[in-house]
Amino acid sequence: MRLLAVAAVTALVVALLPAPAQAAPVTVTNGVQFTDTSGAGVHAHGGGVIRVGAYWYWFGENRNADDTFKAVSVYRSADLRTWEFRNNVLTSSSAAELGSAKIERPKVIYNPATGRYVMWMHKENGTDYGEARAAVASSATVDGVYTYHGSFRPLNHMSRDITLWDDGGTAYMISAADENRDLQIYRLTADYLQVATLVGNFWDNATREAPAMFKRNGVYFLLTSGTSGWNPNQAKYATATSIGGPWSGWTNVGDSTTFGSQPAYVLPVGNSFLYMGDRWAGAWSGPVNDSRYVWLPIAFPSSTSMSLSWYPTVTIDAAAGAVTGNPATYYRLTNQNSGKVLDVVSASMADNAEVKQYAWNGGGNQRWEFQDAGSGYFRIVAQHSGKCLDVANASAADGANVIQWACGNGTNQQWSLSGGQLRARHSGKCLDVVSSNTADGADVQQYTCNTGANQQWSRTA
Template identity: 75%
Template sequence: MRRNRRLLSLLAAFSLVGTAIVAVTTLAAAPAQAAPVTIPNGTQFTDTNGNVLHAHGGGVLKVGDYYYWFGENRNANNTFRAVSVYRSTNLRDWEFRNNVLTQASASELQTANIERPKVVYNASTGRYVMWMHKENGSDYGEARAAVASSATVDGTYTYHGSFRPLGNMSRDITLYNDGGTAYMVSAGDENRDLLIYRLTADYLTVATLVGNFWNDGNREAPALFKRGSTYFMLTSGLTGWSPNQARYATASSISGPWTGMTNVADSTTFRSQSAFVLPIQGTSTTSYLYLGDRWAGAWGGPANDSQYVWLPIAFPSATTMSLTWYPTITIDAATGTVTGEASSSYRITNRNSGKVIDVLDRAVTDNAEVRQWSWNGGTNQKWEFRDAGSGYFRIVNQNSGKCLDVANASTANNANVVQYTCGGGTNQQWQWVATGDYYQLRARHSGKCLDVVSSGTADGTDITQYTCGTGTNQQWTRSQS
């Protein structure tokens, strides 16, 4: 009997130790508490492995402590490669998880365009359901909605096919889960109409048309969200890849009545198009984050070269919203606060000529020439200094959102200086080095200085890099513009 008691005591002790080990293991596996992070705007993002992040036209779903970001990952010819998903606790550091839908998922996806994937969770079926816009890969004549689902948020999704909901054309899509009842919004009738559908209980197809509230409104890129008792529908106009004026409508019920459309942001929505609005609910507040795409098609590039624009939405009243441009934003996912850093743009003036650094012809394309020109106040002559770490800056053109770049990362004298999509290259990182009352701009990769060729003083004189010296054609000042 005494031996049995001793055995029971030992078993109890081992049980406590095992429980402690499980508890420690569980704690170790939990994600770290999110801390405030700063995110640059108008750039490509990279994942935690340093690869360019492809979640274009996408949406975000929070599951537990993680935000999951789904989006388009395209081939060089803009056709469908995959729907990729990434996850993050702080909305800056994104871990690639999976290509949840690929060309191999179904025969009709082998030559297709898949755009604007959005995912919601169906609590009654325990499945994650994705809706997206599907085309045939060669034109935009199909105008179909497609559906897929999975038992896990970042697992392989089963493709359920594509169709025209209730016989209507369906292009740009978004989803909204309103307390268990799900809705799909899509552009129909050659993008002239914006239709709201209620989904069936399993979210796999359309149950009914709630309404066509903007007949012949010519709106696309819908993003539907609710704040308090007000629903907001944020949309874009129809200008192809080129950005345009965002507009929004409000209602106290998804079934309407909806207001007319009201302008928000500037005339190009800061050169972006709406993709999604993400509520960030924290311990202190709930903020609403505008997620937009700066499509590379606007400057002739492939979709996978597109950039992201994320901005906090302000609400002057319960039924109005506003967007302000910020070059960087700070997100505290734990408290739910999102703040923007006020834009500081500069004109950068050469000591020798008195002229400023200018992107020729206000171009927004990669490799556009950077020259000197007389100051005229244009946004192509205004530059933002963005911290790149270790005392270096990326110098970003306000007009194009592109970076001051030594072409092809050359280290040679007279290597051309252009603008190019911002990335991680040290040929886009510059040190602002004092030389008396003036400054040199030294390229990190080469150690050479930004130089006005042959000390020219005429408009249009080229700017290159050259071995640093004492010439005033390598000396600059900056002043807020």
């Protein structure tokens, strides 16, 4: 009776929460750091989403500058774009063992029998990855303070990247084990706070991590990444009609870097499915809290197959349950003097990567999107990285270096195109190939505009 009373009170509290107006369609830009309603960065990295009432609640990693655990933060939204910070539901002071820990990939599900929200996560000691433990916390409210219940190795197995799956009242935890060589499915106890049994080690020596599970029309999909540190790699998925298998083999999805991201979660939105990935800042030696987000609609060529395509922006109609990718037009920018094109060197994903000229090879590091910045100016965005053509340090000097950098609002990332010249808004100076050099690898700079062919660029879709 007590459990029923708790569930009834929880349902009443949720019902009394102020409901937002029906969400209008919104557009989300990919490859950027989201901001919340206060303008601060959204730190929900490696996270997951749960819907309660009219809101989605997004939990994720929020780290200190040295990448140790600061908090599991939660944000809520009615439209999946406008995120309100709600709480740091678990912090480094929540328990003694969290004081210098690493906490990764928190996921939350609701237990209707106990009326509690249960969080599972990957826990390490903050100095290395030798612990490989799962940790559990729970709360009576979705965005309240979570009680930490400790960490352990499930059935004495190592446990790193994890996800949760609620299969109609029976809950499962999927985690990478045995130094990430195996990927295992566990059934949880009735209170969701412990592991009851190992359902199966279906992917012995598969070396997969970052699991994200979802179900569509009776088919389970398990989406994963390979293991390559912070660097993105090829996502693969397997399918089954029973969570206990048999499971299919692995099939590639997306491109060879999953569009510069790693799976974090797959969110059902009505009859649509939204891929939620992290573009980890560690790939360019940045702190985790500088990581970006990549959200894409999932398509289904058949009942047992899925596909991902790149879109620079995604429109989400939460009310209608629709997720739609918005294709971009990309251009090559060819220098009139050399016939070579604007190129991010070595297809680097990093801030401060050099921009030079090279012969056209069709790579994403030679394809550029022109995003309207207003007043006749554009942000010029590299397809492969989602980063902007940038005059380093917003310098106004002749000879200032031109690089790629995470897109922001600076006028040193805004360019006009007129008469074949690309002119930086902050300085009024032109994009210029140094010394009219015609060689591969010649540097690109800003310089006072003149009539030289080395400042003339053609734009070809």
